[in-house]
Amino acid sequence: MTGPDVTTTSPIPEDAPRPEDMPRHGFLYGLYTGTGAFNIIGRRKFFFLLTAVLVAISIAGILVRGFTFGIDFAGGTRVELPAGQIEVTEAEEVFSEAIGISPTVTQVVGTGATASIQIRSEALDEPQIQTVQRALFDAFQPVDETGTPNINAISVSGVSETWGGQVTEKAIIALIVFLVLVCVYISLRFEWYMALAAIAAVIFDLTVTAGVYAIVGFEVSPATIIGLLTILGYSLYDTVVVFDKVQENTRGVLQTHRRTYAEQANLGVNQTLMRSFNTSLISILPIASLMIVAVWMLGVGTLKDLALVQLVGILVGTYSSIFFATPLLVWMKERTEEVREHSRLVLEKRAERNGVPRGAAVAVGGTPTAASATAETTGPAVSAESRVTAPDAQSSGRRGRAPSPGARPTGKRKR
Incomplete structure (x- = not known):
């Protein structure tokens, strides 16, 4: 804007334009500039409800359908033979029919001449394995690399239940250690409330990703656990980026009466919104390539577990870091007496500057009521270039229209 330079510590000139007179920008402009155009914190009840619905669906999927554990976790025998025309x-x-035992999972892996059929069942002893091999060879006559029918073209591998139990135990230990280290790091790096919000976001990511796996019915393999730990780390990284900006914006906010803690936190989320979206988009592109090329075109079925968990994890992690972690942080902070009292004072002072009687503009928890709704703008900040926040611009007390750009102020300023 033109005219004298107005800083956040100098008095607001009487000729400062009101927020409603400033130019309005579209969705993409607000997303790119990160000037607080999206009231994410103010709509936290909606996002809490959406989060609860996603968690409920995921838990229902886990309880109703359960997980399909791979042979590395559940143990058993896997028989593989060339697919051919079978x-x-x-x-x-x-x-x-050969041994009187129904297979647990049967799938085609690979495409074209390299395609094979994998049959997984409970653990078989040696006589049962030989019977199965002979029955499959007599029925389909699979050929080896030379094109000659060979019973050795049917491969058999087994994993004991003890080994599967050990793998499961190590996976659980790895997950617990990861969560503990995350909690310690966030507590040392930021504060306890941020640590709780970050852990809640990670647990949300874990629950929803597991629910999708249960609903889709994909096999849980060691690749799934590796992918899960990877996306949990990604989600944590994105949450730390957002919290770092929130911490920067809210540092010293309780010593001023310009904005509430929630407004400053909302501005921090807006300022990191575009970065989170861009990072997620760049991360999804190679995963989409993995699913299209490796799984769909080449038929490498073992990679679909890794690709799915990473794709779902990145999408869920992006949502939780923006729309769940920070709103949860603000909700917990507003439960404290210090922040609640500060929000009440800010809203009361803001209401007084706009002619609302003292005490009529503040509800429980420092939330503005209908009496003060006219004094608020659509976001915590109107424009970064104006360097004037919505509450400050309205504190000038002007009710007429703002002068045109470049016009010199008339009359003397009030002291």
Whole structure:
């Protein structure tokens, strides 16, 4: 804006334009500039409700459908033979008739000449393995690399239940250690409330990702655990970036009466919004390539577990760091007496500057009532270039229209 330079510590000139007279910008402009155009914190009840719905659906999926654990976790025997012209149902029938045991999972892995059928069942002893191999060979006559029918073209591998239990135990320990280290780091780096909000966001990411896996029915393999720890680290990184900006904006906010803690936190989320979206988009591109090229085109079925958990984890992690972690942080901070009292004073002073009787503009928790709604703008800050916040611009007490740009102020300023 033109005219004298107005800083956040100098008095607001009487000819300062009102927020409603300033130019309004579109969605993309507000997203790119991060000037506080999106009232994310103010709509936290909606995001809390959405988060609760996602968690409820995920838990229901886990309880109803459960997980399909891979052979590395559940143990068992895996039989693999070249697919050729064999149908999956035919292979299952031959397997079941040979030993009287139904396979737990049967799938086609790979495409073209390299495609193979994998049949997984409970742990089989040596006589059962030999019976299955002979039955499959007699029924389908699989060939080896030379094109000659060979019973050795049917490979068999097994994992004991003890080994599967050890793998499961180590995966759980790794997850617990990760969460503990996250809590310690956030507590030392920021504060206890931020640590709680970050841990809640990580648990949300873990629950929703696990729920998607249960609903889709993908096999949980060691690659799934590796991908899960990877996306939890990504989600934590994104949350730390947002919290770092929130901490910068809210440092010393309780010593002033210009904005509330919630408004400053909302501005911090807006300032990191575009960065979070861009980072997520760049991260999704290689994962999408992995799913399209490796899984769909090349048919590498073992990679779909890793690709799915990373894709879902990045999307959920981006949502939780922006729309759940920071709103939860503000909700917890506003439960403290210090922040609640500060918000009440800010809103009362703001209401007095706009002619609202003292005490009529503040509700429980420092939330503005309808009496003070006319004194608020659509976001905590109107424009970074104006260097005038919404409350300060209205504190000038002017009710007429702002002068045109470049006009010199008339009359003397009030002291």
